[in-house]
Amino acid sequence: MEHWDVVVVGGGPAGSACAAAARRADPSARVLVLDRADFPRDKVCGDGIAPEALDVLASLGIDPDAATEGYAVVPRLRLRSPGGALVERTMHRPARVVPRAVLDARLLASALAGGAEFRRHVVRRLEVRDDVVEVDGVLTAGAVVGADGAESVVRRAVGTAPNRPQHLAIAIRGYAPVPEGLEDVQLIATTEQRWPAYAWSFPLGDGRANVGYGELVSGGVNREGLLAGLERLLPGVGATELKAHRLPLSTGRPRQPDGRVLLAGDAASLINPLTGEGIFYAVLSGSLAGAAAVRGASAGAEYRTALRRRLGRHLLHSSTASWASRWPWVMDAVFRAAAGDQRVFDDVVDLGLSDGRLTARTLAAATRALSR
Numbered sequence: 001m002e003h004w005d006v007v008v009v010g011g012g013p014a015g016s017a018c019a020a021a022a023r024r025a026d027p028s029a030r031v032l033v034l035d036r037a038d039f040p041r042d043k044v045c046g047d048g049i050a051p052e053a054l055d056v057l058a059s060l061g062i063d064p065d066a067a068t069e070g071y072a073v074v075p076r077l078r079l080r081s082p083g084g085a086l087v088e089r090t091m092h093r094p095a096r097v098v099p100r101a102v103l104d105a106r107l108l109a110s111a112l113a114g115g116a117e118f119r120r121h122v123v124r125r126l127e128v129r130d131d132v133v134e135v136d137g138v139l140t141a142g143a144v145v146g147a148d149g150a151e152s153v154v155r156r157a158v159g160t161a162p163n164r165p166q167h168l169a170i171a172i173r174g175y176a177p178v179p180e181g182l183e184d185v186q187l188i189a190t191t192e193q194r195w196p197a198y199a200w201s202f203p204l205g206d207g208r209a210n211v212g213y214g215e216l217v218s219g220g221v222n223r224e225g226l227l228a229g230l231e232r233l234l235p236g237v238g239a240t241e242l243k244a245h246r247l248p249l250s251t252g253r254p255r256q257p258d259g260r261v262l263l264a265g266d267a268a269s270l271i272n273p274l275t276g277e278g279i280f281y282a283v284l285s286g287s288l289a290g291a292a293a294v295r296g297a298s299a300g301a302e303y304r305t306a307l308r309r310r311l312g313r314h315l316l317h318s319s320t321a322s323w324a325s326r327w328p329w330v331m332d333a334v335f336r337a338a339a340g341d342q343r344v345f346d347d348v349v350d351l352g353l354s355d356g357r358l359t360a361r362t363l364a365a366a367t368r369a370l371s372r
Contacts, residue, residue, distance in 0.1 A: 001137075001138065001140055004141045005026070005029040005141070005142045005143075005296075006029055006031045006142060006143050006144075006294060007034060007133070007135055008144075008147055008290075008293075009035075009154050010035060010147035010148035010265075010267070011037075011104065011147075012100075012104050012147065012149065012265070012282065013104060013265065013279055013282040014147035014264040014283065014285060014286035014289075015033055015035070015108075015286060016062075016110065017062075017111075017283040017284075017290065018147055018289050018293070019290060020061065020062060020110065020111045020116070021288070021290025022116070022291070023111075023116055024060060025294045026294040027115070029294050030117075031115070031116040032139075033112075033116055033117070033118045034120075034123055034135075036120070037120070038120055039105040040102065041105075042100060042101045043104060044171075044244070045100045045278075046200055046212060046277075047097050047098060047100060047103075047210040048074075048202045048277070048353075049098060050277065050279070050353040050354050051094065051354075052280050052354035053280040053282075053283050053284075053354075054096070056280070056283045056287055057107070060287055061114065062110045063110070067106045068103070070102075070205075071098040071099070071102070071206075072184070072203050073094045073096060074094055074097055074202070074203060075091060075094040076088060076090050076184060076185045076186070077091050077185065077186045077188070078186070078189075079188050079189075079348075080189040080190060081331045082332060085332045085335040086335070087336075087345060088185065089339075089345045095353070097203060097210065123148070123154065124153065125157060126144060126261065128158065128261060141260075142293075142296040143260045143261070143292075143294070145261075145264055145286075145289045146261065146263045147265050147267060150245065150247065152266070154263065155254075155263055158257075163248040165216070165217040165218035167249045167251045167269070168216070168248055168249065169214050169216050169246070170214060170216075170217050170221060170245070171212050171213065171215075171226070171244065172213055172223070172242055172243065173210060173212030174211060174212065174241045174242035175210060175211070175239060175240055175241050176208065176209055176211050177207060178207060178209040179237060182209065184203065185203070186201070187200060188275065190328075190331060191229070191233055193229075194219050195328055196325060196326070197216075197229055198233075199212065199213040199230055199233035211230065213226055213233060213234075214226070214247065214276055215229065217246070247266075249271050250269055250270055250271055250281070250315055250319065251322055252269050253315075256303055257304075259297065259299070259300040261300065262292065262299060262300060263289075264282065265286060266278055266282065273318060273319065274321055274352045275353060277352065280353065280354050281311075288310060289303050314351075318352075320358060321358055333366045333367075333370040334366045337365035340365070340369075344361060344362050347359045347361065
């Protein structure tokens with residue numbers, strides 16, 4: 001039975017970052033990426049990439065410009081609150097919008113160029129032993145990283161329960177001609193109807209936009225409801241290639257156990273509960289998992305510590321903000337405060353798209369907006 005030092009299940013951004021990080025941590029490590037699909041392949045997503053995600057890729061030796069070449073640099077973000085408060089400002093650093101069929105293939109190619117290997121394989125069973133993890137009876141690994149998305153086979157195989165409905169969102173996305181006035185603007189529009197819920201439009205730079213709509217599963221939404229929400233917030237958008245996917249939110253993330261099996265990205269429920277953003281969390285958690293995975297039996301404990309140090313306070317703050325956002329008037333106040341102060345706007349963007357925190361400045365500005 002062939003043996004690998006690290007086996008990564010899933011070749012998306014979390015898996016590619018994991019493979020690159022493992023090779024960077026130990027250039028002699030034998031790293032294998034397994035995925036059920038060949039690349040390029042589509043992945044249902046908003047396609048927006050925060051600059052902080054590109055910073056993580058750069059730290060792994062992956063060229064951010066090469067990964068995003070040919071697609072839009074988007075400098076501005078427009079936010080609309082449930083009550084209609086509108087703010088549009090230039091972000092302190094521009095975002096990128098790249099179709100996942102393109103981005104994921106480029107990131108995987110970079111990981112393979114760094115010495116990882118790829119194999120198409122559908123993982124069905126793991127057997128965790130003291131010395132190795134056996135995968136489907138055909139190979140063993142010193143550590144296995146589940147980077148296989150919201151429906152993670154690895155997560156199920158080690159007995160980790162899925163998110164409960166109140167910590168699970170569902171979204172539908174498609175592609176459409178860029179709505180008028182949004183050619184160089186990312187839009188996130190929230191609504192009081194079926195709150196919390198929001199729609200988005202992210203321009204690709206080729207005349208198209210990635211558009212979508214999502215809300216919590218606990219609200220009882222179905223496909224018809226998702227389509228109705230998209231039409232309500234982006235009327236007449238005329239989207240095609242509409243596909244739905246589930247978003248396991250970080251408010252329901254499991255505790256990373258000790259041992260040789262790690263979870264990263266969506267498989268670890270690392271989805272921002274405020275915005276549904278997941279690529280930053282994916283590449284960051286993947287990079288931390290890869291660096292820990294080469295440690296074998298101590299990988300789980302080391303990865304858990306690294307995650308807590310890097311994201312612990314942010315996840316606490318984003319969970320607190322998600323709890324407070326249950327009241328739409330709170331969101332209205334925050335958006336009004338962001339409209340009045342670029343620094344508050346930047347704080348809000350960082351909290352929703354990367355690893356920001358609830359700052360005293362933003363809390364004070366929102367409190368003042370509430371009193372008006």
